[in-house]
Amino acid sequence: MKTFITFLASMASLYSIAQNTITATLDNENTYSINPMIYGYNQDHSTPDSDENWGSRRLGGNRMSVFNWENGASNSGKDVATFTNDNRIPSLVGTTWNARNDVGEAYRKFHQDNLDAGVESIITVPIMGWAAADKDGANSTTPPSSRWIYVQPYKTEPFSLTPNLTDDSIFVDESIHWLVNEFGNASTSTGIKYISLDNEPGLWSSTHTNSFPNTISLQDYVSKVIETAKAIKAVDPNIKLIAGEFTGIRIIKFKDASDWDSEIIGYTDFPSYFLDKLKQASISEGIDLIDYISFHYYPQHKVDSQNNYNSGGVVIRHSTSSENYVRRERMDLARSLWDENYLEPSWLTSANLDNEPHNILNRVQSAIDTYFPGVEIMIGEWDFGHDMDISHGISTVDALGVFAQSRVQIANRWNTSSGNPGNYTTPAYKLLRNYDGVLSTYGDICIPTSFSNKNKASVWASKSSIGNKIHLLLLNKDLSKTNNYEIKLGEENYTVESVWGFDENSSLSEIKGFTSNVSADSLYFSVPSLSAYHVVLSPDNITGIHSTFSSEIKLTQLNKNQYTLSQDVNWKLFDLKGRLLQENFGKLIDLKLMNTGVYIINSENKSWKIVK
Numbered sequence: 294m295k296t297f298i299t300f301l302a303s304m305a306s307l308y309s310i311a312q313n314t315i316t317a318t319l320d321n322e323n324t325y326s327i328n329p330m331i332y333g334y335n336q337d338h339s340t341p342d343s344d345e346n347w348g349s350r351r352l353g354g355n356r357m358s359v360f361n362w363e364n365g366a367s368n369s370g371k372d373v374a375t376f377t378n379d380n381r382i383p384s385l386v387g388t389t390w391n392a393r394n395d396v397g398e399a400y401r402k403f404h405q406d407n408l409d410a411g412v413e414s415i416i417t418v419p420i421m422g423w424a425a426a427d428k429d430g431a432n433s434t435t436p437p438s439s440r441w442i443y444v445q446p447y448k449t450e451p452f453s454l455t456p457n458l459t460d461d462s463i464f465v466d467e468s469i470h471w472l473v474n475e476f477g478n479a480s481t482s483t484g485i486k487y488i489s490l491d492n493e494p495g496l497w498s499s500t501h502t503n504s505f506p507n508t509i510s511l512q513d514y515v516s517k518v519i520e521t522a523k524a525i526k527a528v529d530p531n532i533k534l535i536a537g538e539f540t541g542i543r544i545i546k547f548k549d550a551s552d553w554d555s556e557i558i559g560y561t562d563f564p565s566y567f568l569d570k571l572k573q574a575s576i577s578e579g580i581d582l583i584d585y586i587s588f589h590y591y592p593q594h595k596v597d598s599q600n601n602y603n604s605g606g607v608v609i610r611h612s613t614s615s616e617n618y619v620r621r622e623r624m625d626l627a628r629s630l631w632d633e634n635y636l637e638p639s640w641l642t643s644a645n646l647d648n649e650p651h652n653i654l655n656r657v658q659s660a661i662d663t664y665f666p667g668v669e670i671m672i673g674e675w676d677f678g679h680d681m682d683i684s685h686g687i688s689t690v691d692a693l694g695v696f697a698q699s700r701v702q703i704a705n706r707w708n709t710s711s712g713n714p715g716n717y718t719t720p721a722y723k724l725l726r727n728y729d730g731v732l733s734t735y736g737d738i739c740i741p742t743s744f745s746n747k748n749k750a751s752v753w754a755s756k757s758s759i760g761n762k763i764h765l766l767l768l769n770k771d772l773s774k775t776n777n778y779e780i781k782l783g784e785e786n787y788t789v790e791s792v793w794g795f796d797e798n799s800s801l802s803e804i805k806g807f808t809s810n811v812s813a814d815s816l817y818f819s820v821p822s823l824s825a826y827h828v829v830l831s832p833d834n835i836t837g838i839h840s841t842f843s844s845e846i847k848l849t850q851l852n853k854n855q856y857t858l859s860q861d862v863n864w865k866l867f868d869l870k871g872r873l874l875q876e877n878f879g880k881l882i883d884l885k886l887m888n889t890g891v892y893i894i895n896s897e898n899k900s901w902k903i904v905k
Contacts, residue, residue: 312771312773312774312775312776312777313746313749313750313771313774313775313776313777314745314746314776314777314779315744315745315746315749315750315752315776315777315778315779316744316745316778316779316780316781317742317743317744317745317752317778317779317780317781318742318743318744318780318781318783319740319741319742319754319763319780319781319782319783320740320741320742320743320783321740321782321783321784322783323741324738324739324740324741324756325700325738325739326737326738326739327697327735327736327737327738327739327755328348328701328702328703329348329349329737329869329871330348330349330413330702330703330704331348331349331693331696331697331701331702331703331704332345332346332347332348332349332693332704332722332725332726333347333348333349333350333351333412333413333415333703333704333705333706334347334349334350334351334705334706334707335350335351335352335353335354335674335705335706335707336350336351336352336353336354336385336386336403337385340406340410341406341407341410341412342409342410342411342412342902344719344723344727344730345718345719345722345723345726345727346722346723346726346727346732346734346902347410347412347722347726348412348413348726348869349412349413349414349415349487349703349705350403350407350412350413350414350415350705351415351417351489351673351674351705352382352386352399352400352403352414352415352416352417353415353417353489353492353538353673353674353705354417354492354674354707355369355370355372355492355493355496355500355501356368356369356370356372356381356382357382357417357418357419357491357492358370358419358421358491358492358493358497358500358501358505359419359421359423359424359425359501359504360382360399360417360418360419360424360425361424361425361426361442361463362396362397362399362400362418362463362468362471363396363397363456363458363463364394364396364427364428364458365380365382365383365388365393365394365395365398365399365428366378366379366380366424366425366426366427366428367379367381367382367424367425368424368425368432368501368503368504369381370500370501370502370503370504371499371500371501371502372500375430375431375432375433376431376432376433376503377430377431377432378425378426378427378428378429378430378431378432378440379428379430380393380428382399383398383399383402386399386402386403386406387402387406388402394428396454396455396456396471397468397471397472397475400416400468400471400472401475403416404416404472404476404485408476408483408890408891409891409904410891411869411890411891411892411902411904413486413487414485414486414487415487415488415489415535415673415703415705416472416485416487416488416489417488417489417490417491417492417538418465418468418469418488418489418490418491418521418525419444419465419491420444420446420465420490420491420517420518420521421444421491421494421497421501421504421505421517422436422443422444422504422505422517423436423441423442423443423444423504423505424441424442424444424463425440425441425442426439426440426441426442427440432503433503434503435503435504435506436503436504441504442461442462442463443461443462443463444462444463444465445462445463445464445465446464446465446466446517446520446521446523446524446525447464447465447466447520447524448464448466448467452466452467452470452471453467454471454474465521465524465525466524466525466527466528469488469524469525469528469529469532470528472484472485473528473529478529478531478532479529479531479532479533480531482888482889482890483889483890484529484531485532486531486532486533487532487533487535487585487703488525488532488533488534488535489534489535489536489538489587489673490517490518490521490522490534490535490536490537490538490583491517491538492538492673493538493539493540493589494509494514494538494539495509495539495540495541495543495547495549495550496540497509508549508550508551509549509550509551510550510551510552511547511550511552511553511556511566511567512552512556514550515567515570515571518536518571518582518583519570519571519574519582522534522536522582522583523578523582526580526582530580533584533585534582534583534584534585535583535584535585535586535587535671535673535703536567536571536583536585536586536587537567537585537586537587537588537673538587538588538589538673538674539563539587539588539589540588540589540591540674541589541591541593541641542641542645542646543563543588544563544564544588544653544657545562545563545564545645545646545651545653545656546562546563546645546646547563548645562656562660564586564656564657564660564661565660565663565664567586568586568660568661568663568664568665568668569664569665571583571665572664572665575665581667581668583665583668584667584668584669585668585669585670585671585702585703586657586661586668586669586670586671587670587671587672587673587703588653588657588671588672588673589672589673589674589675589707590630590653590672590674590675591610591674591675591676592609592610592626592629592637592639592677593608593610593637593639593640593641594608594609594610594622594625594626594637594638594639595607595608595609595638595639595640596609596618596622596638597618598616598618599618600618600621600622600638601638602638602639602640602642602643604640607619609622609623609626609677609678610623610626610676610677610678611678612678612679613678613679613681613682614679615679615682615684617772619684620682620683620684620772620823621684621770621772622638623677623678623679623682623684623685623688624684624687624688624691624768624770625688625748625770626677626688626692627677627688627691627692627695628747629650629651629652629653630651630653630654630692630695630699631652631653631654631655631695631698631699632650632652632747633650633652633655634650635650635651635652635747636648636649636650637650637651654670654695654699654701655699657670658670658699658700669700669702669703670699670700670701670702671701671702671703671704672696672701672703672704672705673703673705674705674706674707675692675704675705675706675707676706676707677689677692680713680716680717680718681713681715681716681717682717683717683796683797683823684823685716685717685718685721686717686718686720686721686795686825687721687768687769687770687823687824687825689706689717689718689721689722690721690724690725690766690768690825691751691753691768692704693721693722693725694751694753694766694768695753697735697739697753697755698739698741698742698753700739706718717795720795720800720801721825723801724766724793724794724795724801724825724827725766725827728793728801728827729791729793729803731899731900731901732893732900732901732902733900734871735755735764735766735827736755736756736757736758736762736763736764737755737757737758737871738755738756738757738758739754739755740754740755740756740763741754742754748770749769749770749771749774749776750767750768750769750770750771750776750778751766751767751768751770752765752766752767752768752778752780753765753766754766758871759865759867759871759873759895760831761832762790762829762830762831762832763782763784763787763829763830764827764828764829764830765780765816765818765826765827765828765830766825766826766827767818767820767825767826767827767828768820768824768825768826769820769821769822769823769824769825769826770823771822771823772822772823773822774822775819775820775821775822776819776820776822777817777818777819778816778817778818778819778820779815779816779817780815780816780817780818781814781815782814782815782816782830783814784814785813785814786832786833787811787816787830787831787832787833788811788830788831788833789807789809789811789816789818789828789829789830790829790830790831791803791829792804792807792826792827792828792829793826793827793829794820794824794825794826794827795824795825796821796823796824796825797823804826807819809828811830816828816830846858846859846860846862846896846899847859848894848896848899848901848903850903853905854883854884854885854905855881855882855883855884855885856881856882856884856894856903857880857881857882858879858880858881858882858896859880860880861878861879861880862878862879862880862896863876863877863878863896864876864877864878864879864882864894864895864896865894865895866882866884866887866892866893866894866895867892867893867894867895868890868892868893869890869891869892869893874887874892882894884905887905888905889905890904890905891903891904891905892904892905
């Protein structure tokens with residue numbers, strides 16, 4: 294009785310300043326793996342080997358629709374007023390000046406950098422129909438002209454590693470053959486495993502008005518996808534193909550296609566139509582022609598100061614304001630992806646969805662389950678804007694939690710990896726991927742979670758397959774009030790090991806002096822306003838052999854195959870997907886039997902990323 298009274302007293306103290314109560318329940322019976330490729334970004338400039346511990350890197354964007362792999366040329370489209378043919382893509386991925394015109398060099402440099410960092414590559418190939426022929430500046434011509442070169446899926450003549458630069462075509466299948474020759478096929482440790490079929494087809498006629506002046510038709514687009522997919526998989530059937538990269542409302546309704554009204558008959562939405570056509574073609578071909586359907590998520594929330602939709606209001610993603618109503622709305626941007634009761638305050642809701650919730654991921658998954666089971670979901674580009682404000686950091690962590698729980702397999706933030714110095718993108722990713730500075734991460738197994746007060750908080754959960762630690766992401770979206778969380782863990786005998794987080798006034802760090810209680814299978818925890826916390830819970834009953842070691846343990850490379858620890862300890866070797874490859878007690882770590890690649894060594898208190 295005394296213990297129970299003491300517990301009640303401590304909880305009374307905990308809640309004496311409570312403003313919001315958030316309840317959450319973890320579902321430990323229906324867990325599933327989290328793909329580390331959801332922690333990805335797009336190509337711009339930054340080294341993939343950085344503190345964010347990226348999981349994937351995509352070479353994409355408008356220019357990849359008109360990219361010439363043979364010489365590195367691309368056209369800016371309307372992104373530059375003069376519609377320039379230039380060297381932008383090789384420059385973007387860091388090719389040397391002397392190599393900028395070399396065959397395949399932009400692809401090669403991009404993928405090699407990713408291999409060196411242990412990051413998965415996603416390369417976009419063009420299917421629109423035309424690519425830049427040169428790097429000679431302003432281009433006002435419409436193809437066919439000498440400034441453009443025809444893009445074809447198949448080459449009828451034998452492939453060449455030094456393609457003819459004076460003919461009138463480039464061939465997608467020949468570019469894949471070149472990559473396979475350079476790196477091996479997709480089944481090897483160094484091969485390129487993910488190829489995406491072009492970029493934002495719904496915007497071709499507005500972005501690339503010279504090279505694609507006509508309104509897109511669904512029949513033509515689907516035909517381009519099918520023919521290019523067949524060509525690529527004929528060269529390397531192990532490649533995972535990504536189709537779509539649709540932007541905006543087109544992932545649900547592709548209403549600006551010229552044949553939308555006739556083609557959509559019999560289907561509830563666009564992904565149902567698209568996936569059915571691809572499944573039928575796959576059956577005819579005897580191979581799955583696509584493996585992922587991808588879309589880009591740039592929310593269009595537009596509100597007044599009362600957070601109501603207003604056509605003359607502020608588009609939140611474009612705003613650099615830190616006013617409360619903008620912050621409040623930004624922290625809700627991820628809800629259109631998954632919350633079946635959330636009504637997005639944007640013109641899309643009324644004009645395209647009859648004032649229904651967007652519920653995008655559930656709509657796409659339903660179409661997959663009905664028409665093409667086995668296809669996975671990718672979000673090729675996404676961003677919530679104003680990365681210098683705390684609301685960006687909280688909303689970014691929220692999105693990563695959504696991706697994990699909603700079984701998204703790949704997600705890549707646009708456009709740069711970390712933005713401006715002092716930004717909130719870096720701490721947001723590090724909170725999940727490198728919270729302690731030695732590559733400790735959010736768990737690799739998702740624990741589905743339900744929670745209350747979605748406009749005030751988010752709760753996401755995972756478990757580590759090694760060590761069985763539970764990881765909780767506790768987000769307080771309230772502008773001024775503390776959130777008190779009552780979380781049903783579903784498992785007993787866990788204690789709080791550590792807490793990490795950031796807020797408006799501090800960067801990512803370990804949180805000391807936090808307020809919490811664990812009782813049976815429930816956690817009670819307080820989080821201050823405008824904060825993002827990562828709570829690590831350890832099982833009480835961990836047993837096993839543990840050595841005595843110094844906190845200054847060090848790792849030294851002896852040669853290309855061997856590393857040594859500064860003292861005898863228990864250590865484990867993992868691949869970048871978190872799979873355990875070796876474990877032992879001692880100093881010597883021998884990689885002689887391991888393939889070339891990047892690995893993680895974990896001792897009893899530190900982790901290192903190493904390259905063989």
